[in-house]
Structure formats: C-alpha cells, structure tokens
Amino acid sequence: MTKSLSALLAAAALFVGGAAQAQQEPIERDICVFDIAGQMGPTMAAMKDWRAAALKWGLKANLRVYTNEQVAAEDLKAGQCDASLITGLRARQFNKYAGTLDSIGALPSMEHMKLALRVLAHPSRAEQLTANSYEVIGIAPIGAAYLFVNDREINSLAKAAGKKVAVLDFDPTQAKMVAAAGATPVPSDITNFAGKFNNGSVDVIAAPLVAYNVLELYKGLQPDGGIIDYPLLQLSIQLVGKEDRFPAEIAQKSREYFYKNLDQVLEQLERESSQVNSKWWVDIPDDDKREYEVMMQDARDQLRNEGYYDPDMLDLLRKIRCKLNSSRAECTAG
Numbered sequence: 001m002t003k004s005l006s007a008l009l010a011a012a013a014l015f016v017g018g019a020a021q022a023q024q025e026p027i028e029r030d031i032c033v034f035d036i037a038g039q040m041g042p043t044m045a046a047m048k049d050w051r052a053a054a055l056k057w058g059l060k061a062n063l064r065v066y067t068n069e070q071v072a073a074e075d076l077k078a079g080q081c082d083a084s085l086i087t088g089l090r091a092r093q094f095n096k097y098a099g100t101l102d103s104i105g106a107l108p109s110m111e112h113m114k115l116a117l118r119v120l121a122h123p124s125r126a127e128q129l130t131a132n133s134y135e136v137i138g139i140a141p142i143g144a145a146y147l148f149v150n151d152r153e154i155n156s157l158a159k160a161a162g163k164k165v166a167v168l169d170f171d172p173t174q175a176k177m178v179a180a181a182g183a184t185p186v187p188s189d190i191t192n193f194a195g196k197f198n199n200g201s202v203d204v205i206a207a208p209l210v211a212y213n214v215l216e217l218y219k220g221l222q223p224d225g226g227i228i229d230y231p232l233l234q235l236s237i238q239l240v241g242k243e244d245r246f247p248a249e250i251a252q253k254s255r256e257y258f259y260k261n262l263d264q265v266l267e268q269l270e271r272e273s274s275q276v277n278s279k280w281w282v283d284i285p286d287d288d289k290r291e292y293e294v295m296m297q298d299a300r301d302q303l304r305n306e307g308y309y310d311p312d313m314l315d316l317l318r319k320i321r322c323k324l325n326s327s328r329a330e331c332t333a334g
Helices: 002-023 042-057 069-077 096-102 110-120 172-180 193-198 248-260 262-273 286-305 311-324
Strands: 027-034 059-066 083-087 134-149 164-168 184-188 204-208 226-228 233-242
Touching: 027 042, 027 069, 027 233, 042 059, 042 248, 042 262, 059 069, 069 083, 083 134, 096 110, 096 134, 096 233, 096 311, 110 134, 110 233, 110 248, 110 262, 110 311, 134 248, 134 262, 164 172, 164 193, 172 184, 172 286, 184 193, 193 204, 233 248, 248 262, 286 311
Parallel strands: 027 059, 027 083, 164 184, 164 204
Antiparallel strands: 083 233, 134 204, 134 226, 134 233
C-alpha cells in the first residue's frame, strides 16, 4: 500500500512537473513591422529589443519587415500577421480610440504625448484599446508632424490656397482639411509622398522630422523651401494585434514595455531631429498660431461629429492639455 501510494505520488509529481514545463513553452507569433528603411532600419532595431523582452513573457516573436505600410495592414486583416506595427493614422481603422491619439492639434508638444502614453499603458485602458477583434499592444511616438513647403512664402493658410498638398489616400480627414484651406489635395501614400515633394509634383507635405534624412526631404526644400515651425499633430506608431492571438497578460506587458522604453525612443527622435539644418525653419506670428489652434479645435469637433475621431479619446486629450496649461480657453469655459 505504501509503495503504491509512493508510486502514485511520484507519478503525480511527474505529471505536475511536466504540466508546469509545458506551460513555460512560449507561444509563437508572427509580427509584421513597417519600417520604410527596411531590415536595417531604426524601427526594426527597436522591435528586435522588444522581441528579446517578449521571450521572457512567454512570447516567441517572428519579425517580418515591410517597407509598404498598406501591405502590413492588409496582411494583418488577412491573418498573415498576428500583429502589425503601423502608424497611428492607419491603425485608426482597427481601433478608433487609439487612432484618435494622432488627431490634429490635440497634443501640442511631446510633453503632452508622454502623459497620454503613460495613461494608455495603464491596465485600466486595456478595454478601450480592444475593439473589433483587434487589440493595441504597444504605442510609441514618431514625433510631431510639420509642414514642409517648397516655397517658404507659403507660411499661412491663405498662402496655401491653390497649392498642391500631398495627403494620405487612406485617411479622408486630411483631404477634407486641405480642401477646406482652399488647397488641392493630392492622394499619396507613405511610400511615395516624399518623392512627389522632392520632384516638385506637390508643393506641401506634412511629415515628422525623422523623415528629413531617411526620405531625403532636403531635396524638396531646395532652394527656397522651409519647414513651418508649428507642430500640426503628434504622430504615433502602434502595434496592433489580433485579440485572440495574445493572452491579456502578454498584451499588457507589451504595452508597459513600450512606455518604459519611451526615453530610448525620444533619444532616437532627438538624434534624427538634430540632423535638420536650422536654415529651413520658418517662424510664424503668434496671432497665426492662435488662429490655427482655434481652426484645429473646430476640425476635431467636426471630425468627431462625422465619426472619424473617438470622443472618449478627444476628452482624454483635452484633459491632458488642461493639466499642462489650465489657462487655455477650453479649460476655463463653463
């Protein structure tokens, strides 16, 4: 009886040990990464660090690089990718709440963006980052988008009238705003908008400073162009995954990883920004800046009413603006 009991206990211990070992086996997932610079680009380098960290959470990530963002997004829909790292503008189709982070004028500075990212990395936001069978499992900043113009005299909305402006063809909000300013929207995508600016096919583009070198935007600026020193919006890149392919614990660890490594991202953005020759910057009057602020507020309200922007995210971003500057008109009214 004692021997039988011992044998039974030994077998049970073996079974439990085997089960524990089986639980430790990592799950394997395909992660598609948009990096316009390809395999050796900075985004892929950052995702390789993420991959090393993910292994400790029980996730074995197979990284596949894409130089065409649209294909990375379409492959996510088709199930070729378990998750895709794409811009927040394109990620809006998967999660409007997270995609609204990139709304026009909503985050005036990187300080605002950092506060927003801290909130979004908190476990309490997991539900809002999950929608339509997709989940946002990481967000990082790309930097502010500025207007690059081929003629530095185009330093106001009035002077943009009649000019050709590249707009992303998958984001109808851009075309609406350009047309409202009296300019001509020219449908483009991330792979060709820089080329159109550099060869003179369009007069104006909006781009983050990190694009200055990698997309050779200095070519389009020569000889008389400039960069309007007023940030239009803070851009993000978002890791969007199929909800049923990532356990909740791993998804949350991933979001927290992105936030905890924010300083490294900011250092990279600062290095890239420092490459921009200061001669290109074009100052605009404070009165114009105040006018643009009101215009962008009106645009956000309109795009919210038309269903493009998520009202809950817009409310969060307003609270962040007021936290950092309580004297704003929107914070004192009512």
